[in-house]
Amino acid sequence: MEAMNDDLPALAARIDRTNELLTRMLAEVAKTPSTHAIFVDAGYLYAAAGRLVAGTEDRRAFDLDAEGLIEALIDRARSIFADSRLLRVYWYDGARRRIHTSEQQSIAELPDVKVRLGNLNANNQQKGVDSLIRTDLESLARHRAISDAALLGGDEDLVSAVEAAQGYGARVHLWGIEAPEGRNQAEPLLWEVDSQRTLDLDFFKPYVSRRTAAAYDGPGANRPTREAVRFVGAQVAAKWLAARGRQSLAELLPGHPYLPGSVDQDLLVEAEGILQYSLRGQADLRRALRDGFWEHLQTQY
Numbered sequence: 001m002e003a004m005n006d007d008l009p010a011l012a013a014r015i016d017r018t019n020e021l022l023t024r025m026l027a028e029v030a031k032t033p034s035t036h037a038i039f040v041d042a043g044y045l046y047a048a049a050g051r052l053v054a055g056t057e058d059r060r061a062f063d064l065d066a067e068g069l070i071e072a073l074i075d076r077a078r079s080i081f082a083d084s085r086l087l088r089v090y091w092y093d094g095a096r097r098r099i100h101t102s103e104q105q106s107i108a109e110l111p112d113v114k115v116r117l118g119n120l121n122a123n124n125q126q127k128g129v130d131s132l133i134r135t136d137l138e139s140l141a142r143h144r145a146i147s148d149a150a151l152l153g154g155d156e157d158l159v160s161a162v163e164a165a166q167g168y169g170a171r172v173h174l175w176g177i178e179a180p181e182g183r184n185q186a187e188p189l190l191w192e193v194d195s196q197r198t199l200d201l202d203f204f205k206p207y208v209s210r211r212t213a214a215a216y217d218g219p220g221a222n223r224p225t226r227e228a229v230r231f232v233g234a235q236v237a238a239k240w241l242a243a244r245g246r247q248s249l250a251e252l253l254p255g256h257p258y259l260p261g262s263v264d265q266d267l268l269v270e271a272e273g274i275l276q277y278s279l280r281g282q283a284d285l286r287r288a289l290r291d292g293f294w295e296h297l298q299t300q301y
Contacts, residue, residue: 034084034147038073039133041153042093048177048184052201053208062210063281066107069207072261077150087146089113090136092129106283111257134161141170150175154185162192175199206265209280224275226288233292236270241300249297256294267293
């Protein structure tokens, strides 16, 4: 009995030590920021956004400003997951023999974007994309790399991907694209996710345009150089700063290198007016334009 009583202080000390370690661990967990990622099924995106804005699902009939749209998606996620940081954007598309097209290569070169390719069959149908989404979602959730996943897609085959991520504690939020009529997302997928949001026509209009004759197609409409476009970006930035002031600049800088969708669209329209040349569907020139815009703003801060 005396021996047992002698052990009580040691046992109490071990319990106190264990409680102290648990308290420290919980404090560290509380300080760890939440992380989110965006998963985009490009096949669904092109079909649904093309039909909504351009009236067709045929990719050859319209241009998609993927860079601007990705920035808008990141901006939207930032507003929804206010206390979370972005891991990256995963962009899933199909390509013959999984060889990047020039457009897919341009998207792959964007910061914070990972392009994952499935195959295209003889009928231009994607194969293997759903399994890629499931693999990434499950792996990231299992390793606690993300706490929230924004999934832009509509295929019923994505249900298993959602279930796999949720099984490891991640929350999956389904983003859809407004349908002109009916639905463009499978009901079982809608039932399975943790939340649902629909992106409407106004969200996509700045980034989808039907292919027509260039807006500026006069005899002098030669393609400008990247340096010329970069300079115009700086010009527009100076005008933007003069109109909005330094407070607006301070609010914009934390989002670098991304621009809010409304600012990006204003930049595009203003630059096209100065250049008298359409920058739609020209990712390299759009990037030079944004680079010039940011470079000027950063010199003024």
